[in-house]
Structure formats: structure tokens, C-alpha cells
Amino acid sequence: MSAASNLSEKIRLIRLQKGLSQENMADMLGLSTTAYGDLERGRTELSVSRLENIAKLLDVPLQEMLGFDSLSMSETDWLRQENTRLLAENRRMQNELDQWKLKFRQWFGEGIVREIGQQRERIGF
Numbered sequence: 001m002s003a004a005s006n007l008s009e010k011i012r013l014i015r016l017q018k019g020l021s022q023e024n025m026a027d028m029l030g031l032s033t034t035a036y037g038d039l040e041r042g043r044t045e046l047s048v049s050r051l052e053n054i055a056k057l058l059d060v061p062l063q064e065m066l067g068f069d070s071l072s073m074s075e076t077d078w079l080r081q082e083n084t085r086l087l088a089e090n091r092r093m094q095n096e097l098d099q100w101k102l103k104f105r106q107w108f109g110e111g112i113v114r115e116i117g118q119q120r121e122r123i124g125f
Contacts (some may be wrong), residue, residue, distance in 0.1 A: 007048075008041060
């Protein structure tokens with residue numbers, strides 16, 4: 001079982017222990033019941049902010065929700081580590097986006113410029 005599915009299962013179990021339905025949680029989070037159900041089934045990735053909201057609603061410390069015991073890593077250390085990971089992921093995604101923009105310009109931009117040039121030649125510019 002993956003860490004994401006473990007987390008989803010943990011959220012479901014805690015919700016049930018607290019006597020809350022998926023509908024209750026969905027309403028409190030401002031989600032549709034289907035969207036919330038997808039979170040619990042591990043079909044949708046949880047953002048850190050969404051996970052924080054769920055932990056608050058369930059009255060469970062975020063570290064406990066993630067399976068960290070208080071001796072292993074302080075919340076500040078964990079947040080620093082997570083911030084570093086997210087910044088690296090953001091840089092990776094920005095690089096990928098820049099590559100796709102370049103490819104888009106190469107594939108479509110050059111064709112459009114060529115087409116405009118041919119149209120201008122036809123009308124005498």
C-alpha cells in the first residue's frame with residue numbers, strides 16, 4: 001500500500017471514529033461529496049493546505065496524520081523539508097512548462113509567421 005493510500009485510509013478511519021460522514025466532511029471543506037470521496041479513495045492528490053484543513057476538522061495534529069511521531073521531526077523541520085521539496089518541484093515544473101512553450105512556438109509560431117508572410121506577399125506588402 002502506498003503512502004498516499006495509507007494517508008487516505010487514515011483520514012477515513014479517523015473520520016469514522018469521529019462519527020462524521022463523507023457528506024459532513026465535504027460540506028465543511030466546501031467540496032462535493034464525490035470530490036471528498038475521491039480524496040479518501042486516494043484518487044485525488046491531497047495538497048498540503050487541504051490536508052491541514054482536514055487535520056483541523058478532525059482535530060488531529062498534522063504530524064500525527066502524516067505518521068510522524070513528535071520525537072522524530074519537529075513541525076518546523078518538517079515544514080522546512082516540505083517547503084524545500086515543493087520549491088524543487090516548482091522549479092522542475094517551471095522548466096517543463098518553459099520547454100513546452102518553446103515547442104509550441106516552434107510547432108505553431110513558425111507556421112503562423114510563415115503563413116502571415118505568404119499572405120502579405122500575396123497582397124503586395
